[in-house]
Amino acid sequence: xxxxxxxxxVGMAFGQTRAVRDVTFTVKGGEFFSILGPSGCxxxxxxxxxxxxxxxxxxxxxxxxxxxxGLGPDQRPTAMIFQSLALFPLMPVWExxxxxxxxRGVGKAARRAKAEELLRLVxxxxxxxxxxxxxxxxxxxRVAIARALAVEPQVLLLDEPLSALDLKxxxxxxxxxxxxxxxxxxxxxYITHDQSEALAMSDRVAVMSAGVLQQVGAPRDLYDNPxxxxxxxxxxxxxxxxxxxxxxxxxxxxxxxPQGLFRGRVGYGLSVGTTAKLYVRPEALEHAAEGENKLTxxxxxxxxxxxxxxxxxxxxxxxxxxxxxxxxxxxAAPPIGTPCSFSFRNKHAVVLPDV
Amino acid sequence: xxxxxxxxxxxxGTVFLALVLAWLAGMVLAPNIMMIDYALRPNxxxxxxxxxxxxxxxxNILYLANEAVHRAIFFKTIWASxxxxxxxxxxxxxxxxxxxxTATSNQTALVLLALTIPFWINEVLRTLAWYIxxxxxxxxxxxLLSLGIIDQPVRWYGNxxxxxxxxxxxxxFMLFPIYNAIESLDKSQIEAARDLGASxxxxxxxxxxxxxxxxxxxxCVFTFMLAAGSYVAPALLGAPGSRWFTEIIxxxxxxxxxxxxxxxxxxxxxxxxxxxxxxxxxxARVNLTDVAK
Numbered sequence: 325x326x327x328x329x330x331x332x333x334v335g336m337a338f339g340q341t342r343a344v345r346d347v348t349f350t351v352k353g354g355e356f357f358s359i360l361g362p363s364g365c366x367x368x369x370x371x372x373x374x375x376x377x378x379x380x381x382x383x384x385x386x387x388x389x390x391x392x393x394g395l396g397p398d399q400r401p402t403a404m405i406f407q408s409l410a411l412f413p414l415m416p417v418w419e420x421x422x423x424x425x426x427x428r429g430v431g432k433a434a435r436r437a438k439a440e441e442l443l444r445l446v447x448x449x450x451x452x453x454x455x456x457x458x459x460x461x462x463x464x465x466r467v468a469i470a471r472a473l474a475v476e477p478q479v480l481l482l483d484e485p486l487s488a489l490d491l492k493x494x495x496x497x498x499x500x501x502x503x504x505x506x507x508x509x510x511x512x513x514y515i516t517h518d519q520s521e522a523l524a525m526s527d528r529v530a531v532m533s534a535g536v537l538q539q540v541g542a543p544r545d546l547y548d549n550p551x552x553x554x555x556x557x558x559x560x561x562x563x564x565x566x567x568x569x570x571x572x573x574x575x576x577x578x579x580x581x582p583q584g585l586f587r588g589r590v591g592y593g594l595s596v597g598t599t600a601k602l603y604v605r606p607e608a609l610e611h612a613a614e615g616e617n618k619l620t621x622x623x624x625x626x627x628x629x630x631x632x633x634x635x636x637x638x639x640x641x642x643x644x645x646x647x648x649x650x651x652x653x654x655x656a657a658p659p660i661g662t663p664c665s666f667s668f669r670n671k672h673a674v675v676l677p678d679v
Numbered sequence: 680x681x682x683x684x685x686x687x688x689x690x691x692g693t694v695f696l697a698l699v700l701a702w703l704a705g706m707v708l709a710p711n712i713m714m715i716d717y718a719l720r721p722n723x724x725x726x727x728x729x730x731x732x733x734x735x736x737x738x739n740i741l742y743l744a745n746e747a748v749h750r751a752i753f754f755k756t757i758w759a760s761x762x763x764x765x766x767x768x769x770x771x772x773x774x775x776x777x778x779x780x781t782a783t784s785n786q787t788a789l790v791l792l793a794l795t796i797p798f799w800i801n802e803v804l805r806t807l808a809w810y811i812x813x814x815x816x817x818x819x820x821x822x823l824l825s826l827g828i829i830d831q832p833v834r835w836y837g838n839x840x841x842x843x844x845x846x847x848x849x850x851x852f853m854l855f856p857i858y859n860a861i862e863s864l865d866k867s868q869i870e871a872a873r874d875l876g877a878s879x880x881x882x883x884x885x886x887x888x889x890x891x892x893x894x895x896x897x898x899c900v901f902t903f904m905l906a907a908g909s910y911v912a913p914a915l916l917g918a919p920g921s922r923w924f925t926e927i928i929x930x931x932x933x934x935x936x937x938x939x940x941x942x943x944x945x946x947x948x949x950x951x952x953x954x955x956x957x958x959x960x961x962x963a964r965v966n967l968t969d970v971a972k
Contacts, residue, residue, distance in 0.1 A: 377870060397874040410871035416890045423885070424875035475875060 325353040326511040327388030327401055327478035329374060336369050343369045346383070347537045349530055351479075351513060353388075356505050358514045358522040361532035362558070366475055368483060370532075373511065375481050389479055399426075403477035404483045409458040409468040417444070417467050423477035440452030441472040445503070463492050469504065479511040485520065498525050507642045519559050523547065531555050547605075551592040553676050555605040561634075562646055563609070565602040565619075566603035569675065573597045577675040582641050586617045588673030600677045605636065606648035608672035611658060615667025621645045623658050635656065637664065693961075717942035739943030741916035749927055756924035757951060759838075760906035763845045764853075764899045770846060771898065773852040776887065778854075779861035780869065794851060802848060806911045813916065841923070842915035844904050852905060860894025861887060896963040900956050907952050923934045924948055 329351040336344040344366040351357040359367040372378045376397035384394050385392045385431070388513040392400055403424070409421050419426075421442050422435035436452075443449050446466035456464055465485060472480055482501075500527050505512045522529045523543040531538040531546065533554045539546060550556035557564070560574060563648045567581030577590045579602050588602045622635030626649070633654055647666055651656050659665035684692040684866050719735045727733060743749050753911050797805055813835035820832040835843075864887060872882040888895070913923035928948070931941030 377874075395872070398876045402874075404871070404874045406867040406871060408865055408867050410865060410867035412872075412886055415885070423872070423877070426885075427872075427876040427878070427881060581828060622911070649930060 326509055327367060328353045329357075329479055329511065329513065329553070330386040331383065332386065333383035334380045334385060336366070336373060336378060336379045342378075343535050344373075345535045347532075348383075349540050351476075351511060351528075354509050355513055356517055356525060356527045357503065357514045358526040358529045359532060360516055360519055360522040360529050360559070362517055364534075365532040365536040365545075367517075367532050371404075371481050371483055371513065374479070375402050375404045388468060390666040392494060401478035402481055404473050405472050405483065407466050407485065407487060409484045409485065410465055410602065411464060411468060411471070411610045412490050413456050416452065416457075417448070417454050417456060417459070420456060420467060421452075421470045423471065428475075434659050438474060439470075442474055445473070446470045451460035456533075456619060459479070461489050462497060466499055466500075469501075470524050471617070472509070473508065479513060480505075482497035482512065483512045484515050484517070486516075487518075501525065513524070523559070530675075531558065532558065533558070546574050548674075549591075550603065550674065550676070553603075554678060556674070556676060560604050561648075562603045563566050563644055563647075564643075565605065566598065566602070566678075567593060567602070569596050569598055569600050569677075576670050579675055581624070583619050583639055586619075586673070588617075588675045589671060591674045594675055594677050598677050602673050602675045604668050604673040606646045607632075607636075608668045609647035609666045610668065611646075611647070611649070611656070611664065613665040614666045616670050618665060618667050619645075620663050620665050623662060625660060635664075637666075683923075691843050694817035713742045714942045714946055717939050718946045719762055719943075720939055722937045722939040732938070739940045740947060742940060743947060749924075752922050752927060753924050754945070756907060756948075757955065759842075760903050761955075762952060763842060763849070763906040766842060767849055767853045767902045767903045768847045768857075768895065768899060769815045770858055771850060772895070775854055775857035775891075776861055776883075779858050780866060793856065799812040799853060803915075805848065809816040809840065809847065809912075810915050813840050813843065813932050834918070837921045839920050840918075841913050844912035844916040845909060848907050848909070848912060849902045856897040856901070857891055857893040858894075860891035864890045893964055896960060900959060903955060903959075904952050907948065 329389045331347050331349055334344060337341065338439075343421070347366075347370065359370060361367045371515070374387070375403075376392065376395055376399070379394065397404070407527055412423065415423070418436060418439040421439040422430075425435045426436055439473055441583055445453055446469055448463060448466055448470070449466075451463065452461065456467065459467065460650065469484065486497050486501075486591055489497060501512075501514075501642050514525065518634060518657050522658045526543055528540060528542055529546055530540045531554070539551045539555045539628050541549070543572060546555060546559050550559065556562050565579065565583060567579040567586070569577055570580045570585075571578040572594065575590055577594055577600070579588070579600060581602070586602050589626060591600075592602045619639065621639050623637045625636050627636070628651070628652070632651055633649045634656065635647045635649055637647065639645055645666070648679075681693065681948060686692075687695060716738055716802060719737070721736060721738060723730070723733055731856055738818065743753065774790075782790070811817055813833060815832055816822075817835075820829070821837065823829045868886055868890075869882060872886050877885070892926065908925060909923065910925045910929065917923065917926075922946070923947075927943045928941050931937045931944060935941075
């Protein structure tokens with residue numbers, strides 16, 4: 325089993341700016357763990373602290389049970405894949421891959437053999453003597469992965485390595501990364517601002533905003549049970565209805581809003597009488613006049629996305645509404661410019677207190 | 680060329696072209712052809728110029744080959760210039776790396792300004808500063824004596840003085856090409872090398888220096904040529920034992936009154952410098968066009 329990575333109350337301040345505040349989470353050994361957040365949320369800072377390029381100003385980082393305090397990147401059981409990949413352009417592919425072995429004093433024949441083995445692992449046999457500049461984006465990607473795996477790290481750190489690729493290749497590389505992680509059993513910590521990437525690949529995801537950890541959970545869990553308004557809005561599309569909590573019965577909260585009364589599951593930290601918001605996913609909205617919760621919106625436009633279409637509407641108070649319609653049901657879609665009734669079920673909505 | 684005409688029109692384009700050609704012909708071609716012409720003729724009294732003894736000959740060039748003292752000074756100038764280039768590289772590389780990769784932009788601006796300001800005054804005056812610093816009863820000896828590092832004042836004028844003066848005089852010519860080269864290196868490559876366990880030494884040897892190779896070769900070529908053709912530093916900071924080849928050329932022209940032999944000596948220096956430069960570039964596998972950038 326590969327090493328686990330624990331962050332205990334980790335904080336990082338650059339002068340007066342606190343880039344990361346009091347972050348605590350544990351990545352289990354052999355897990356594919358993503359850190360998701362918009363740019364500037366502190367996720368890269370966290371990765372660089374785990375790698376050893378930065379020393380946290382507060383808290384501690386423990387890898388495989390060992391406190392990493394004061395250890396540099398060359399003394400940690402981690403390897404990093406950089407956003408720019410940082411391949412050495414003047415070395416042939418095999419020397420790139422074997423560079424970590426070269427620094428460890430491994431002989432040339434053994435280095436070459438190990439490089440060939442890794443080239444096979446990433447399906448690039450016969451590319452050892454090419455220069456990095458002669459490879460395509462996806463191939464360079466795989467060389468970077470092979471180079472990081474060559475030093476047999478316990479933990480692989482990936483800093484948005486797919487962001488420079490086009491969509492098709494990105495989707496392909498997602499599956500490849502996931503497969504590689506399963507085969508090698510190495511702990512992966514993956515940084516991304518792309519929520520679909522994080523949801524598709526990860527065992528668990530940590531969501532960050534403005535240097536603060538918002539929630540850690542399995543992708544499905546984050547999507548269905550967001551604990552903070554930020555997670556509800558950032559992970560996937562969502563509709564928001566603002567109001568005041570009038571009642572909480574068992575697991576269902578009732579929210580008084582300008583559009584009427586709505587019910588949804590009780591979210592983290594909710595209490596009666598406080599202002600709160602109800603979050604409901606576009607796919608939970610049904611084009612139906614009857615249901616547990618009803619609301620009416622003027623349809624403004626419908627964007628066809630392929631597998632589904634997104635209907636954009638406006639509520640009475642002018643706020644927006646998004647409903648997703650499966651492409652197979654497009655024939656029955658509401659006409660543009662007419663009012664349309666939607667309904668959703670209590671269990672498909674969640675009510676979270678305002679922060 | 681057609682691009683030039685398209686951009687500036689017929690008249691202005693022709694004017695520009697004519698100016699460049701005139702400059703090339705008048706300032707580059709003509710002096711060099713005249714120098715070659717001088718070098719290949721014997722030194723004759725005015726009355727005999729154009730006469731039967733005024734024929735092309737290799738005498739002036741062969742004179743250097745047979746004159747042991749001049750020959751020794753010539754070769755010493757070549758290797759000492761190479762040494763100047765090497766020492767300047769040793770001084771500049773760490774500084775260029777620090778400026779390009781580690782320093783904040785404020786630090787970079789400040790240091791580059793501090794390095795550039797002395798170059799606003801003439802090279803002769805800058806060398807005079809070293810003349811004062813290195814004097815027998817000058818500040819350097821006083822400092823070293825008071826620190827107890829030496830117990831007798833040192834005569835710095837000579838080889839040591841010439842080296843110090845030249846390294847100082849040509850720092851910028853070495854610093855800027857290397858700085859530019861290292862600055863274009865993606866910082867994450869250095870971090871990647873470190874992450875993979877490379878020592879500082881290996882990171883430089885395998886990643887930074889190969890990337891900066893063109894800049895290093897450019898700086899070395901500049902410095903070598905400037906050092907080989909330098910006159911002020913050896914004249915002011917030298918001693919009789921540290922004569923520079925340019926001083927001998929100067930003497931043929933202005934003391935010996937033999938312009939022909941002086942021209943021959945200058946021609947040999949020029950050809951040898953060119954050869955050294957081309958060989959260096961070939962060894963470093965750098966094109967002349969890279970250097971021109």
